[in-house]
Amino acid sequence: MTQDGMQPHRHEGINWYTWNIFEPWKDRLSVVLTTRSEGVSPFPKNSLNLGRRIEDSEANIRENRQRISSALGLDGYSWIAANQVHGTGIRRATALMSESPGACDAIFLNSTELIAAILLADCLPLILYDPVRHEGMVCHAGWRGTISGMAQAAVGRMVDVGSRREDLIAAVGPGIGPCCYEVGEEVAEIFRKKFGADDGIITDRTDAGGAVIDLEAANLAVFRQSGIPSEHLGRGGFCTACRSAEFFSHRKERGLTGRHAAMMALV
Numbered sequence: 001m002t003q004d005g006m007q008p009h010r011h012e013g014i015n016w017y018t019w020n021i022f023e024p025w026k027d028r029l030s031v032v033l034t035t036r037s038e039g040v041s042p043f044p045k046n047s048l049n050l051g052r053r054i055e056d057s058e059a060n061i062r063e064n065r066q067r068i069s070s071a072l073g074l075d076g077y078s079w080i081a082a083n084q085v086h087g088t089g090i091r092r093a094t095a096l097m098s099e100s101p102g103a104c105d106a107i108f109l110n111s112t113e114l115i116a117a118i119l120l121a122d123c124l125p126l127i128l129y130d131p132v133r134h135e136g137m138v139c140h141a142g143w144r145g146t147i148s149g150m151a152q153a154a155v156g157r158m159v160d161v162g163s164r165r166e167d168l169i170a171a172v173g174p175g176i177g178p179c180c181y182e183v184g185e186e187v188a189e190i191f192r193k194k195f196g197a198d199d200g201i202i203t204d205r206t207d208a209g210g211a212v213i214d215l216e217a218a219n220l221a222v223f224r225q226s227g228i229p230s231e232h233l234g235r236g237g238f239c240t241a242c243r244s245a246e247f248f249s250h251r252k253e254r255g256l257t258g259r260h261a262a263m264m265a266l267v
């Protein structure tokens with residue numbers, strides 16, 4: 001059974017969520033989803049924007065990253081944030097990187113004193129952790145990453161470096177939910193070809209063509225097919241567009257918005 005849900009946390013005025021599925025390892029693994037409060041950026045004000053946007057300043061982003069690091073007790077940890085390109089590339093975070101591993105959509109983490117971060121506004125975080133080897137990965141998946149196999153590539157990399165599939169713990173989402181995610185006929189057809197009639201992933205619209213897509217269900221299906229036991233899977237279980245007061249939403253805010261983050265640190 002997939003474990004639903006997340007827990008809200010608040011410290012030093014900053015709000016964030018943790019996934020219930022990672023709760024047993026909370027003393028050695030810090031893995032969180034940030035929210036928009038409480039920072040120094042616009043969108044529209046006092047936002048905790050963590051991504052580089054042309055509407056925001058470098059000083060704001062640095063201050064926001066410092067605030068969340070401090071609230072999480074990760075002072076002194078260096079931020080490593082991907083330049084995401086809607087692909088399936090994976091880079092390993094190292095202390096030699098100056099903030100970015102370059103163009104990729106997933107960061108593999110196996111050392112301390114680093115924060116691996118994926119920046120989001122409706123796209124889904126995919127998180128993997130191997131408690132036996134104490135290493136993990138944060139990934140970014142919108143519809144393109146879901147179709148091109150980000151989840152499968154992430155499991156493949158963990159296995160390549162020595163993980164056993166049955167040891168992996170994974171979380172999917174939250175991102176934009178089926179309540180808010182209608183796609184046109186072209187994208188709907190791509191999903192039908194990849195996922196067929198798998199339960200609950202694609203709901204055809206009867207009127208204008210196109211479909212409603214459940215990206216959490218789609219990526220959970222890929223993790224299951226990749227050999228992760230169902231009881232090791234967690235999901236966000238809510239929609240970031242519906243909760244745009246708490247999370248940045250590209251679709252709801254028509255592109256003019258910031259970025260929250262899925263962050264992982266090994267402690």
Ligand SMILES: [Zn+2]
Pocket residue numbers: 176177178179180239240241242243
């Ligand atoms: Zn929604």
